[in-house]
Amino acid sequence: MKQLTFKATTYFLLPLLLLFSIFILLRGHYLPGGGFVGGIIAATAFVLHSFAFGLRRTRQLIRVNPRLLMPFGLALAIFAACLPIFQGFPIMTGLWLDEPLPVLGLIGSAFIFDTGVYFVVLGATLTIIFSISESV
Amino acid sequence: MLFAVMSGFIVASLIPVLGKFIRTKWSVLLTALPACLFIYFLSFIPRVAGGEDLLITYQWIPSMGINFSFLIDGLSLLFALMITGIGTLVFLYTTSYLKGDLYLDRFFGYLSMFMAAMIGIVLSENIFTLFTFWELTSISSFFLIGYNNTEKPSRVSALTALAITGLGGFFLLAGMALMGNITGTYSITEMLGSGDIIRQHPTYYILLICIFMGAFTKSAQFPFHFWLPAAMKAPTPVSTYLHSATMVKAGIYILARFTPIFNGDPAWNYTLMAVGGFTMLYAAYISIFKSDLKEILAFSTISALGILVFLIGLGTAGAIKAMAVFIVVHAMYKATLFLITGIIDHETHTRNIFELGGLRKVLLPVAIAGLLAMLANSGIPPTLGFIGKDLIYESTLSAPVFPWLLTIAAIATNVFLIYSSILAGIKPFAGKLPQQFKNIHLPSWRLWVPPLLLASAGFLTGLAPSLLEHSLFYPVVNSIMPGTEAMNLKLWHGFNLVLLLSAITIGTGILTYLIFKPAPGKVNWMEKFSKYTPQNIAYRASVLFRKIAVFVTSSLQNGYLRLYVLVIISFLTLLLAYKAFTGVEIYIDPSRISPLTSAELIVMLILIISMLYTVYTPSRLSAVAAMGVIGYCICLLFVFYSAPDLAMTQFTIDTLTVILFVLVLYRLPKYINYSNWRIRLRDGIISLLFGTLMTLLAFMVYNEPTNKSTAQYFANNSYTLAHGKNVVNVIIVDFRGLDTLIEITVLTISAIGVFSLLKLQLNKYDQEL
Numbered sequence: 001m002k003q004l005t006f007k008a009t010t011y012f013l014l015p016l017l018l019l020f021s022i023f024i025l026l027r028g029h030y031l032p033g034g035g036f037v038g039g040i041i042a043a044t045a046f047v048l049h050s051f052a053f054g055l056r057r058t059r060q061l062i063r064v065n066p067r068l069l070m071p072f073g074l075a076l077a078i079f080a081a082c083l084p085i086f087q088g089f090p091i092m093t094g095l096w097l098d099e100p101l102p103v104l105g106l107i108g109s110a111f112i113f114d115t116g117v118y119f120v121v122l123g124a125t126l127t128i129i130f131s132i133s134e135s136v
Numbered sequence: 137m138l139f140a141v142m143s144g145f146i147v148a149s150l151i152p153v154l155g156k157f158i159r160t161k162w163s164v165l166l167t168a169l170p171a172c173l174f175i176y177f178l179s180f181i182p183r184v185a186g187g188e189d190l191l192i193t194y195q196w197i198p199s200m201g202i203n204f205s206f207l208i209d210g211l212s213l214l215f216a217l218m219i220t221g222i223g224t225l226v227f228l229y230t231t232s233y234l235k236g237d238l239y240l241d242r243f244f245g246y247l248s249m250f251m252a253a254m255i256g257i258v259l260s261e262n263i264f265t266l267f268t269f270w271e272l273t274s275i276s277s278f279f280l281i282g283y284n285n286t287e288k289p290s291r292v293s294a295l296t297a298l299a300i301t302g303l304g305g306f307f308l309l310a311g312m313a314l315m316g317n318i319t320g321t322y323s324i325t326e327m328l329g330s331g332d333i334i335r336q337h338p339t340y341y342i343l344l345i346c347i348f349m350g351a352f353t354k355s356a357q358f359p360f361h362f363w364l365p366a367a368m369k370a371p372t373p374v375s376t377y378l379h380s381a382t383m384v385k386a387g388i389y390i391l392a393r394f395t396p397i398f399n400g401d402p403a404w405n406y407t408l409m410a411v412g413g414f415t416m417l418y419a420a421y422i423s424i425f426k427s428d429l430k431e432i433l434a435f436s437t438i439s440a441l442g443i444l445v446f447l448i449g450l451g452t453a454g455a456i457k458a459m460a461v462f463i464v465v466h467a468m469y470k471a472t473l474f475l476i477t478g479i480i481d482h483e484t485h486t487r488n489i490f491e492l493g494g495l496r497k498v499l500l501p502v503a504i505a506g507l508l509a510m511l512a513n514s515g516i517p518p519t520l521g522f523i524g525k526d527l528i529y530e531s532t533l534s535a536p537v538f539p540w541l542l543t544i545a546a547i548a549t550n551v552f553l554i555y556s557s558i559l560a561g562i563k564p565f566a567g568k569l570p571q572q573f574k575n576i577h578l579p580s581w582r583l584w585v586p587p588l589l590l591a592s593a594g595f596l597t598g599l600a601p602s603l604l605e606h607s608l609f610y611p612v613v614n615s616i617m618p619g620t621e622a623m624n625l626k627l628w629h630g631f632n633l634v635l636l637l638s639a640i641t642i643g644t645g646i647l648t649y650l651i652f653k654p655a656p657g658k659v660n661w662m663e664k665f666s667k668y669t670p671q672n673i674a675y676r677a678s679v680l681f682r683k684i685a686v687f688v689t690s691s692l693q694n695g696y697l698r699l700y701v702l703v704i705i706s707f708l709t710l711l712l713a714y715k716a717f718t719g720v721e722i723y724i725d726p727s728r729i730s731p732l733t734s735a736e737l738i739v740m741l742i743l744i745i746s747m748l749y750t751v752y753t754p755s756r757l758s759a760v761a762a763m764g765v766i767g768y769c770i771c772l773l774f775v776f777y778s779a780p781d782l783a784m785t786q787f788t789i790d791t792l793t794v795i796l797f798v799l800v801l802y803r804l805p806k807y808i809n810y811s812n813w814r815i816r817l818r819d820g821i822i823s824l825l826f827g828t829l830m831t832l833l834a835f836m837v838y839n840e841p842t843n844k845s846t847a848q849y850f851a852n853n854s855y856t857l858a859h860g861k862n863v864v865n866v867i868i869v870d871f872r873g874l875d876t877l878i879e880i881t882v883l884t885i886s887a888i889g890v891f892s893l894l895k896l897q898l899n900k901y902d903q904e905l
Contacts, residue, residue: 029865029866033862113876116880117869120880129792129799132796
């Protein structure tokens with residue numbers, strides 16, 4: 001019975017937590033939050049899911065191997081860092097769009113960078129936890 | 137220019153993608169890389185011969201004085217031509233020598249990388265880029281020596297070479313950093329101009345030792361020479377390229393490059409003369425007792441390097457001339473002999489000179505190359521080697537100190553070298569052809585053309601030395617000693633003392649060979665002394681070193697996490713206790729302390745209760761849960777003191793930590809009370825001490841006058857410069873973004889570390905090897 005409650009809760013919690021993590025990521029530039037916390041919250045969501053439904057189901061749900069999220073995130077961050085070079089600015093200069101986008105708000109290279117952080121943290125956390133839980 | 141230097145690295149990085157393609161017969165195409173570079177560097181000859189020094193600068197880290205600046209003068213051009221010229225032949229040779237090898241692509245990758253690094257060394261005008269390239273040659277050499285990585289001797293030799301040259305590189309870095317410090321510049325040309333300041337500086341002798349160590353280890357001078365014979369485990373093209381023609385000359389290059397600074401100082405000249413002189417004599421003597429062709433060549437190479445160091449030590453204009461000529465001579469004949477050895481090894485599968493003989497009947501072009509190389513090696517006219525040897529005698533005869541002693545040393549060295557060159561260049565081809573070698577055929581042209589080309593070049597340039605004189609040799613001398621009068625290289629100097637000495641040398645050399653015939657018994661006789669060689673001593677030292685390392689590691693890191701924590705905490709405690717012991721001023725201003733609120737009080741109470749619970753609970757899981765509560769309490773404290781970002785992160789991290797602990801502990805047996813009261817007491821005391829000291833530290837921080845200018849800057853500019861209202865996040869992703877980039881890289885590495893520790897079964901792999 002307990003297990004059932006847990007599963008049912010997780011079923012709804014997973015999308016909510018993921019959405020929340022993206023919300024935290026987005027609002028990071030103005031209010032407490034950011035890629036690091038966001039990534040960990042997303043990882044927690046998946047870990048919760050794996051507790052309820054088993055690791056195999058979680059891996060199926062994520063589809064990509066969490067390990068691959070790390071290089072993806074790193075590439076994204078490096079891309080954001082190098083973006084200013086093409087416009088003749090030094091590396092890591094913040095670039096910003098002139099007009100805010102709908103929903104997302106004002107977007108700049110710092111946001112892409114933060115998204116990279118998000119994916120690296122998510123990938124690293126999941127890799128570590130999954131590796132440990134598979135080997136014990 | 138930058139592209140020319142980097143092209144080798146670019147090719148090397150493309151190799152993994154093009155691997156399959158390179159393993160086929162198309163590997164020949166790679167020869168185009170050194171060939172193009174060779175032609176490119178040839179095009180500089182007219183300008184350099186005209187007395188022009190080309191300085192090409194690309195900015196890298198200009199704020200720290202580190203730039204990619206390349207200098208093309210006589211000295212660097214000579215080396216660059218040698219590297220690319222011999223490189224072309226070695227690349228061509230390798231395509232046939234290692235044909236069908238499973239990892240041919242990898243080999244070419246390392247080789248291209250090495251070549252690029254070597255070009256980088258000789259062209260670098262900035263000491264930091266020079267050092268970077270220097271280390272890159274050591275690393276690529278490590279991979280090339282250990283190319284047959286399934287064989288243990290190969291791996292050991294590779295490690296030896298890396299250890300010795302790495303040690304030298306470390307010293308070189310220290311020496312160069314000192315030089316940079318003294319002169320205030322990292323540009324070599326600017327340093328060369330401030331020799332006086334360097335020589336009068338109090339750290340001058342330390343600096344000199346560092347430079348010597350760097351050069352002597354790389355150029356295999358006694359007592360660091362033993363890595364070179366060991367490195368002969370590498371495939372022959374590697375021995376040819378790295379260990380006779382180029383890499384080992386990097387040390388010579390450094391010495392020659394810095395000659396303008398140090399020359400004239402007795403410490404410099406006498407050390408080089410002594411070390412070089414001893415090395416040349418010792419190695420030449422050893423070389424005649426060896427039976428393996430490659431070992432003979434290795435020792436005669438060490439001897440030749442000794443000669444070069446010795447000539448730089450002499451430091452006269454004549455000696456520098458002799459050095460310039462001898463570098464080229466040696467590169468040509470020694471590379472030839474190595475390539476020949478490779479062919480012999482490839483065809484007969486032995487390198488033992490006592491088994492080889494009569495190969496001229498089946499490998500005629502190779503035999504011709506061998507003969508020509510031997511003539512050059514022995515300094516028999518009309519080869520360039522003859523001119524080189526004459527120049528050496530001339531410079532020893534006119535040496536400022538002990539001219540006769542030095543001349544005799546040079547003659548003795550040459551006698552031994554003639555002996556060993558006959559062993560390597562003539563012996564395998566002379567006499568009767570043994571039965572088992574009857575059906576050997578001449579291999580592909582790609583194997584025998586390179587040595588023949590090199591050997592003929594050495595022969596032909598001897599006939600017309602003036603060809604190279606103005607274009608190559610004189611610019612070298614001029615770049616080391618500006619304003620030296622033009623040289624006049626001639627094959628025939630008329631009857632004089634030098635000619636007589638030459639004749640004596642050649643005569644004695646050949647006579648010695650005829651009288652003192654090589655025999656296996658003599659080889660064994662020499663083996664008895666192997667106990668006292670530097671190699672053996674270094675080996676024992678490394679074994680001892682490893683034992684100590686194992687002892688220290690196993691006593692500090694025994695695999696129990698509790699011990700690790702104990703060691704770390706005790707060390708920190710000691711450090712802090714020392715600081716507290718030396719005196720700390722603590723003054724607490726009561727007016728700055730805000731009153732305790734009831735919320736804070738409650739959190740503190742919960743904190744203390746859960747701490748006590750953690751310590752006294754009999755169950756692992758509840759201890760972990762209590763730890764989680766402690767974490768959350770700290771989060772709440774962060775919230776109280778207006779650090780919501782920190783609180784949020786701490787909260788999520790704590791949650792994850794508890795999950796991780798539960799994952800691991802879930803599988804462990806139920807709580808066993810294995811720690812007795814003594815251990816508990818010890819841990820308690822250490823914790824208390826550590827806690828007290830941390831509190832003390834916190835008070836100290838509180839007392840420090842804080843500098844808030846950075847914080848103020850971030851707070852003021854986060855919105856105007858970075859469009860962010862959350863200063864913490866702006867610092868993370870913008871102001872200090874590079875830190876974050878590095879941090880997430882570290883995070884990735886640690887995740888890969890955890891993954892590979894848990895998932896890759898390396899133990900099994902180790903047992904198979």
